[in-house]
Amino acid sequence: MKVLVIGSGAREHALCRSLSLDPAVTALHCAPGNAGIAEVAEPHQVDALDGAAVSALAMKLGADLVVVGPEAPLVAGVADAVREAGIPVFGPSKEAARLEGSKAFAKDVMAAAGVPTARSYVCTTAEEVAAALDAFGAPYVVKDDGLAAGKGVVVTGDADAARAHAAVCERVVIEEYLDGPEVSLFAVTDGETVVPLQPAQDFKRALDNDEGPNTGGMGAYSPLPWADPELVDEVLRTVLQPTVDEMRRRGTPFSGLLYAGLAITGRGVRVIEFNARFGDPETQVVLARLRTPLAGVLMAAATGALAHLEPLRWSDDAAVTVVVASQNYPGTPRTGDPITGLEEVAEQDAPHAYVLHAGTRRDGDTVLSAGGRVLSVTATGKDLTEARDRAYTAVSRIRLEGSQHRSDIAASAAAKA
Ligand code: AMP
Ligand code: GLY
Numbered sequence: 001m002k003v004l005v006i007g008s009g010a011r012e013h014a015l016c017r018s019l020s021l022d023p024a025v026t027a028l029h030c031a032p033g034n035a036g037i038a039e040v041a042e043p044h045q046v047d048a049l050d051g052a053a054v055s056a057l058a059m060k061l062g063a064d065l066v067v068v069g070p071e072a073p074l075v076a077g078v079a080d081a082v083r084e085a086g087i088p089v090f091g092p093s094k095e096a097a098r099l100e101g102s103k104a105f106a107k108d109v110m111a112a113a114g115v116p117t118a119r120s121y122v123c124t125t126a127e128e129v130a131a132a133l134d135a136f137g138a139p140y141v142v143k144d145d146g147l148a149a150g151k152g153v154v155v156t157g158d159a160d161a162a163r164a165h166a167a168v169c170e171r172v173v174i175e176e177y178l179d180g181p182e183v184s185l186f187a188v189t190d191g192e193t194v195v196p197l198q199p200a201q202d203f204k205r206a207l208d209n210d211e212g213p214n215t216g217g218m219g220a221y222s223p224l225p226w227a228d229p230e231l232v233d234e235v236l237r238t239v240l241q242p243t244v245d246e247m248r249r250r251g252t253p254f255s256g257l258l259y260a261g262l263a264i265t266g267r268g269v270r271v272i273e274f275n276a277r278f279g280d281p282e283t284q285v286v287l288a289r290l291r292t293p294l295a296g297v298l299m300a301a302a303t304g305a306l307a308h309l310e311p312l313r314w315s316d317d318a319a320v321t322v323v324v325a326s327q328n329y330p331g332t333p334r335t336g337d338p339i340t341g342l343e344e345v346a347e348q349d350a351p352h353a354y355v356l357h358a359g360t361r362r363d364g365d366t367v368l369s370a371g372g373r374v375l376s377v378t379a380t381g382k383d384l385t386e387a388r389d390r391a392y393t394a395v396s397r398i399r400l401e402g403s404q405h406r407s408d409i410a411a412s413a414a415a416k417a
Helices: 009-019 051-060 069-076 078-084 104-113 126-136 159-167 231-249 282-289 294-302 342-348 384-397 411-416
Strands: 003-007 027-032 065-068 120-123 140-144 151-154 172-175 183-188 194-196 205-207 211-214 220-221 254-265 268-277 320-325 337-338 353-357 360-363 366-369 373-381
Touching: 003 009, 009 027, 009 282, 009 353, 009 373, 027 337, 051 065, 051 078, 065 078, 065 183, 065 294, 069 078, 069 172, 104 120, 104 172, 104 231, 104 268, 120 126, 126 140, 126 172, 126 337, 140 159, 151 159, 151 211, 172 183, 183 231, 183 282, 183 294, 194 231, 205 294, 220 282, 220 384, 231 254, 231 268, 254 282, 282 320, 320 384, 337 366, 342 384, 353 384, 373 384, 384 411
Parallel strands: 003 027, 003 065
Antiparallel strands: 120 172, 140 151, 140 172, 183 194, 183 254, 205 211, 220 320, 254 268, 320 373, 353 373, 360 366
């Protein structure tokens, strides 16, 4: 099977790494990729948002399967263009990707499907915003309706800050604050059959102890030793399957990866958000534990054959990933600095720990930082404590001027396990 992966983050590096280990994959291509992905997949230049360009590249390469990693190309309709060219694609249509692309649309689908989520108002004027903030009270949750790379949400006790965020967005969703630990649960679906993966937890805030601004995600771990063993079945029954059924009923079936961001509240599980693609950095830890070869799973979703897939097999190992970010992330990140220590990790920590690249590029023999999140240092171990130790040992070998990482990824879960 010849596979083309679209994207350039650590999630795509994780996907490419797993695909490169799958004996069914005979050729692996990535566009545009990054310095790390280029070590496991042949890189190609393409405008990932241009459906015609992506499908032309897939045709030229004779790809049997195209995997679209990030949300922006999905929301732009890249999967539709590839599908129209007759090539199986893992990723939802433009219409179905609205589950992620519009928070108001996602709320509408959840209401129709009876999926538990925060009560909310969609607001376009200052008066509506004021009324909604008043109705729920502090802490205030104000979400830009459109795509914002995980940075469009403000959760604050300060009513002025809540109003200020709403004022710079065209349309906002204001909703009830959900109290409780967050879980990311991914499911692979062909529009009908839904196959959940293992749950993970992400760390959204920039700084230790969940302080600082929201980011795209600073680290993750799986499994969740503290979670109810019934959680996956419950979310499949109450969230994932009803949502997939409702999308099909609307004539816009959702195929690809349905990501449920959940809060485990005192009153039960609530959906915080849906995403239409693999989460980053959770994918790094989920795929580290998946034993079933990945290409066949993605192909089954792309071709409507998930009902015939063997149950997924999982490692009992734990996995932890720690994101190394540029100075000033999530603001305007500093880029163009050399990264050292990558060979030391490969020589001393592999195979249990390895570096997945996000914002990197190669300049001759040097790997340079090229984005906000630069690396996702991933490790496995018999439990979270061992996986954590290995991940942080590898992080300590890496040098990047001004870089930052959280030191508490998976710490409390490891201590409780
Ligand atoms: P989202 O982009 O919707 O995932 O929101 C980013 C982050 O904001 C989430 O991971 C939560 O930490 C937080 N958040 C979003 N919605 C709520 C809510 N209703 N209550 C509490 N926290 C929330
Ligand atoms: N880890 C959060 C996201 O991928 O949106």
